[in-house]
Amino acid sequence: HEERGTIPMTQYAEVKDQDARIISTGARAGRIKATTGYAFKSMFEHAKELASGIAQERKESSWLRLPKSEMDRFNFYDHLLLHILKHKPHWGKEIFEALFATQKASKVFQFLDEKSSVKWELSMFARLPVLKFLWALAASFIAFVVAKPSRWAPLLFTVFASIAVVFLPTYVTYGLQAILVFLLFLYGIPHGALDGYSHANKDRLPKFILRYCFIMLLVILFWAASPVIGLVAFLVYSAWHFGETDLREWGFPSIGLSFLWGTMLLAMILLPHLGEVNTVLEVMGITRVDWPAEFVNMAIRMTLTLGLFMGLWFRSIPWIVAMVTLSLTATLPLATA
Incomplete structure (x- = not known):
């Protein structure tokens, strides 16, 4: 058989x-x-x-x-080797011959079972064609960026805007606002309009629209009854919504973690722009937030540190990129951030 x-x-x-x-x-x-x-x-x-x-x-x-997280160093090793075997398959023979020529078979099988130590792995890679793995690292990184531009577009736009603030401060306000309006019509409105179709597997479109309008009515009533309660409810819901959306895409479906990430996201946007936030609060008839600058700076640093630590803990590149992007928005106007 x-x-x-x-x-x-x-x-x-x-x-x-x-x-x-x-x-x-x-x-x-x-x-x-x-x-x-x-x-x-x-x-x-x-x-x-x-x-x-x-x-x-x-x-x-x-x-x-x-x-x-399912990402670990062995997944990383596999990723590099698979990239080589896909794009440079003729390199495979040299790599495997060098592996078994310099290492005991028992150690190699221990490595393939993902039971080896980091120290042994470093010594093993040092005896392999290192340049080939460095090529795989660079090539796979470029492929990673090109495959999904949305992973890096916010960071690149933030870097561009930060440079413009320094060298072209006169044109920043109107230029960036024009770009933001363009992006609003290009991505923002279509994104919101597709919500009904993305929920089509659960609800019929008319039912979804009615429920959506009912929620909007509740929000308006909240604001009319008490701007403070309305603002708090809006921020709490926004923290959960943004956090849940991001973490579902990143593969971390946890309710508490979603709310924590959404809270950190809003904190990194609002705290560095407290002056502009207070201007908005005054228009809404809500008392200003007069926190000492030392406290605000400490809160920003703690949020940034916690966010980066969690990104490293969960081995999540999108999480780390998001935290770096948010840290750069501190130098931008609130509307742009």
Whole structure:
């Protein structure tokens, strides 16, 4: 009997079901190691994690449970090797020959089982064709940027705006506002208009529009009854909405973490522009926020530090890029930020 099969040599083999009640396992969960085809051990470990996770969920609230990042150094190693094998397959022979010629087979298999130490891995890579892996790192980074410009567009626009503030301060106000109005019509309005269609699998469009209008009416009534309560409710909902949207895209579905990220996002936008915020509050008839400058600066530094730490903790490049972008917006006008 001849068996046939195909090893999915990709790190994107995982199938994510829209129904949260369905949990993928095995190949559907991306548990086949892309570079080797190893599967049994990783599937077994994944099954144990799922069993313990389900038991733990009965004790923990989804508000407090922190997600676990699937990105680690072994995924990074696999990514580089797969990039080489895809674009420079003739390099593979030299790499594997150097690997087995300089290392014991037992150590190599320990590495392939993802049980090796960082110290050993550094010594191993030092004996391999390092320039080829550096090429893979640079090429894959460029491909990462080009594949999804939205990851970097906010950062690039912020850098451009910051440079303009320094060298062209006279034209910044009107020039950047014109660009923002253009982007509003290009992205902002279509994004909001598509909400109804993105919820089409749950509600009919008329029902969605009616519910949307009802929520808008509640917001208006809040503002009319008490501007302070309306503002607080608006900020709380905005923190959750922005946080939940970002973290769902980044792969961290946690309610509490979403609210925390949204709060940090708003803090990094509003606190550095407290003077402009107070101008808006005065127009709304709300008391100014007169916090000492030392307190505001400390809050900004703590928020930035916490945000960068969490991005590193979860090994999330989009999270880190977002924090760097937000830190640069401190030098820009509030409307631009």
